[in-house]
Amino acid sequence: MIRRLFALLGPEHRGELRRLLGWLVAAAALQGVAFVLLVPILRALLGDDPDSVWPWVIALAGVTLGYGVAHQIGLLASANAGAGLSRTVHHRIGTKVAALPLGWFSADRTAAVNQLATRDVMDVMGVFAHLLRPLLTGFVTPAVVVALMYAFDWRLALAATLTIPVLAVVYRWASRLSRAADVASDEAQVSAGARILEFARAQRVLRVFGRGPAGSAARMLDDALVRQREAGYRQLSRAVPGLIGFAVAVQAAFTVLIVVGTDLALGGSLDAPTLLALLVLAARFVEPLTEAAVLGTEVQKADRAVARIEHLLAVPQLPEPAAPRHPTSTTIEFDSVVFSYPPALVHPPAPVEGSPADVEAGRRVLSGVSARLPAGTTTALVGPSGAGKTTVTRLIARFFDVDSGAVRIGGVDVRQIATDELMSLVSVVFQHVYLFEGTIEDNIRVGRPDATDADVRAAARLARVEEIADRLPDGWNTRVGEGGSTLSGGERQRVSIARAILKNAPIVLLDEATSALDPENEQAVTEALSALRAGRTVLVIAHRLGTVTQADQILVLDQGVIAEAGTHAQLIGAGGRYAAFWKRRRAAAGWRIAPVGVTPDPTATLARLPRASTP
CATH class of the missing domain: 3.40.50.300 (P-loop containing nucleotide triphosphate hydrolases)
Known part of the structure; x- marks a missing residue:
């Protein structure tokens, strides 16, 4: 999706986005380094020479300071990028709408453009403002943790590495489960919103014709709301198993690391202080993954918003002449x-x-x-x-x-x-x-x-x-x-x-x-x-x-x-079609509605209509 966002914003924003990604990746990597430094610190504190901890503490302080700087700059850059994206995408939507054929516009399409310019742009803006940092942290920080874990014990690091493909497969499975339900839920929400507006705008007509709260329009509204509720239930029923499955997979990965570490310690090839420190590091490894999984639904929502904006921007325009000509009259x-x-x-x-x-x-x-x-x-x-x-x-x-x-x-x-x-x-x-x-x-x-x-x-x-x-x-x-x-x-x-x-x-x-x-x-x-x-x-x-x-x-x-x-x-x-049209119009000009109880004029075309039945 990052590539699609780059394409959506255009080349003028690529430098800004690259700098943003650079700061966010740097902050996530420094966070991983800070986690890894807990291993030598704990090993020194629990070992025979606690005073040897100070160089590691100083290193941790320096890394933490660097992380704080990169994190702060990344947060500000994320907010600025989100605001810039909002301005750019609104401008592109406005420019596109102004260039579309006038025949393209309809009430439904106007409502769709309104959704694009409000909810969808806010969803995409949220990627930079709120989602990008935790997402990068969820993938970069564990990668740094696993890479540096090899410096302390390659066997435990290898066990962590082997869990990553399994977690990736489970994550993709969980995403597929919820994607179709999310699309259906979006469509149901749009339909329900349209029915609510329609019901409110048509109140005068509905009440005049006796189609009040129990009428067909109200039933259409109720049906739309029921479909929205059912779509929400389906969304939950499909998404929850995936979220639970990924959470179980993460905990299973952590359990594998505990079992491997314990086995190594019992075999005498890994001392207890190092085992404890590495298990703390393993906990730091799985925590960002869990947070990233929770954000998966929001990422998919933003991805669908990007797709809808791309679809609008891809609507063909009427071609402009390369060499315009100028009319000399109004014939x-x-x-x-x-x-x-x-x-x-x-x-x-x-x-x-x-x-x-x-x-x-x-x-x-x-x-x-x-x-x-x-x-x-x-x-x-x-x-x-x-x-x-x-x-x-x-x-x-x-x-x-x-x-x-x-x-x-x-x-x-x-x-x-x-x-x-x-x-x-x-x-x-x-x-x-x-x-x-x-x-x-x-x-x-x-x-x-x-x-x-x-x-x-x-x-x-x-x-x-x-x-x-x-x-x-x-x-x-x-x-x-x-x-x-x-x-x-x-x-x-x-x-x-x-x-x-x-x-x-x-x-x-x-x-x-x-x-x-x-x-x-x-x-x-x-x-x-x-x-x-x-x-x-x-x-x-x-x-x-x-x-x-x-x-x-x-x-x-x-x-x-x-x-x-x-x-x-x-x-x-x-005496052709127009003459017949003229004759019908002349006859219609004398139409009258006869009052109740009065015999209609035999020259009138319109007689009293039967009373409509009560709905």
Whole structure:
């Protein structure tokens, strides 16, 4: 694992780590020498000339002083290395996350990155701060003890040497026993944590639908907690035999040394003072081994953390062009685009169109899409759910790269545009808005951090955010909470649009920005979108009739291809898929829910639904 840590930290830290290892090894070796010096000291004290002990005592004092210096420097170096590792790994994770394809991100992956940046980095940091010193002591000190034991009695030293391979085999066996159970326990803990957060966040929905403490969500949480408990039991049941087995092996090694030493003493080839001194040394030999075995579980935990960090750092990035090109206009072209979500990028499933099973299987989403969105025009994209509408917007912003064909902006393939420049060309207003913990003004300023206060207020005024700030107690300084929880859905959407207006990108992608809004917020958001669309190339995914009819052109996406294209009048006259879509939407616009006891209007499409059964 030390080699993997060296690779994780990079060449700039190798000198520091080598010095750290040098001091820790020196301290462990000096500790072994100090133990060995007990042999001549005890032999002198118990022999015929006690005064001969003083040179050995002076030597022990010098070695102890050296050990104290090396130990102190090693401790400080360990703490500094742990802090440096934390900074370096956090920086590498942040740099990697910032370079990953936007399509890689999902709720599950965000939670995994959070675990990496908190628990896993702390586990790896603990290797230098807490584990490395006792581990090196557990192996270096016994090795020094055995090596120097040959200077006093080669037979007892040989007996100690022969026990080392046996102890190594037992240690590896104990480690294998607990490794699989540790992995299962980690997975159960992550699952239980996710269920707890899910249960807490969904309380309003669960209670409204009567799914309280006895509902299915609570049972899912309870099942996850039960699995975590069972995984913990399995971890203990598998790990404990290994720990006991290694402890027994260590004691057996010590017993072998006692038996061999006693036999030598009874045979007259080893005097009693030397035997006593060597048995004390044998005890010093086995003690660090026992301590190192206890730390084995923590080492494995850190090793798994390193593996998870390495896995994230190995996720492939979208390639940057060697010689970036610059678009000369904002005309968008799709040229025979074929695309499937790669299974490797969506496990756990990312929030993409189509069912997770379809996505994981690599289902083809687009099967040869060709279209042209002229600069400065608005294009509406319509089609059934799962047709690939959101995928089209994501390919323009290069969340992913196409399987074949090309997506071009101003005649330049988006793969030949530098990522920073591409992001500066595009603003995306998502259906589900996420606001950062901070004030309303902070969230708008994300669109252009160097904007002046006047620019921020102008964008807010166009998006009708001013009226939101005016009615809140702290005005512009009102904190929106995590994810914008203190604002309504429509208010969050207006803040998001203000952010996009402030960015002032020439291409705007709107993904059903007015869906599921009440009439008042829909009107406000629609007016804000009108301000955002002015003079820009716009692609809007929408099912609202007004938004669709105002578009310069309409693309009908069905089964991964552009089935129809044209203006509203042209497509209605053609009598194809769009005409059927228009007819259904017009019919749905008159839907009403009939009150209980009132005969539904025969022209209504939606009748009273049966009462749901109590869970």
